[in-house]
Amino acid sequence: MSRTSTAMVSAFAAVTVIVGCSSDYKSPMQPAPPAHQASVVTASGVITPEVARFRTLIGDPANGGTPGQQPGGRREVNWDGAGARPFNNRNDFPADFFNSNVTVGLVYVGAGFRNDSSLFADINPTYAAEFKPFSPKVLFSAVGTNVIEVSFRVAGAATPAAVNGFGAVFTDVDLAHATSIEFFDQNGTSLGRFEAPVRSDADGLSFLGVKYEAAIVTRVRITCGNAALAAGVNDVTSGGTKDLVVIDNVIYGEPTAL
Numbered sequence: 001m002s003r004t005s006t007a008m009v010s011a012f013a014a015v016t017v018i019v020g021c022s023s024d025y026k027s028p029m030q031p032a033p034p035a036h037q038a039s040v041v042t043a044s045g046v047i048t049p050e051v052a053r054f055r056t057l058i059g060d061p062a063n064g065g066t067p068g069q070q071p072g073g074r075r076e077v078n079w080d081g082a083g084a085r086p087f088n089n090r091n092d093f094p095a096d097f098f099n100s101n102v103t104v105g106l107v108y109v110g111a112g113f114r115n116d117s118s119l120f121a122d123i124n125p126t127y128a129a130e131f132k133p134f135s136p137k138v139l140f141s142a143v144g145t146n147v148i149e150v151s152f153r154v155a156g157a158a159t160p161a162a163v164n165g166f167g168a169v170f171t172d173v174d175l176a177h178a179t180s181i182e183f184f185d186q187n188g189t190s191l192g193r194f195e196a197p198v199r200s201d202a203d204g205l206s207f208l209g210v211k212y213e214a215a216i217v218t219r220v221r222i223t224c225g226n227a228a229l230a231a232g233v234n235d236v237t238s239g240g241t242k243d244l245v246v247i248d249n250v251i252y253g254e255p256t257a258l
Helices: 048-058 082-087 125-129
Strands: 002-009 036-044 074-077 106-109 112-116 139-143 147-152 165-171 180-184 190-195 205-212 219-223 246-253
Touching: 036 048, 036 165, 036 190, 048 074, 048 165, 048 205, 048 246, 139 147, 147 246, 165 180, 180 205, 190 205, 205 246
Parallel strands: none
Antiparallel strands: 002 036, 036 205, 074 246, 106 147, 112 139, 139 246, 147 219, 165 205, 165 246, 180 190, 180 219
């Protein structure tokens, strides 16, 4: 199942106008900033065709780990590289691994992170039946929270950057409205929050990707379900009360220096 839609996000500013007697008085009123048009790609079940379409939409070619700002194209993280294996199944995955060890310009903000090759069974044995990877076999989650925040840098550098869009593969989205990606610009203004579709088959994969008209996204907030992974927390499909969701591949435009 897939759909493509267009979302418009408007920002408004409130101002106070003081009326004076001077003949050259100029009002501080300014035009509202323009709305940003977003192309949204979603899929559940067999997501491969829509993931491929989003890759093309966000930009060709795939720039891999080439350091430095490239003239176009995209970057992608799938967690499965050999360099990440020493950190598998631990709660101390380096926040800047994908800008230092692997130079793709992606940095995690805030919580600890876990790169897991056991389908998170080391945390809770029931999870082995819940989560299936899109690109076998490593999956990713924040630690102690269900929120992942990501910012962008010029690949391999400390220079803050923006991208033209971002998408993620989710596994085991059971409840509507619980899993989403919110986009922010360099001023911290939200560019929109978009929801991932509910799973539609036994594999349980969902995809959500959003592309803007230019590189204006400096940070994204990924909300995975409504609870964090934990030993005593079971998913709704295992008799629990929470919708537990983790992520696989993420795809985003070439990070461009601000």
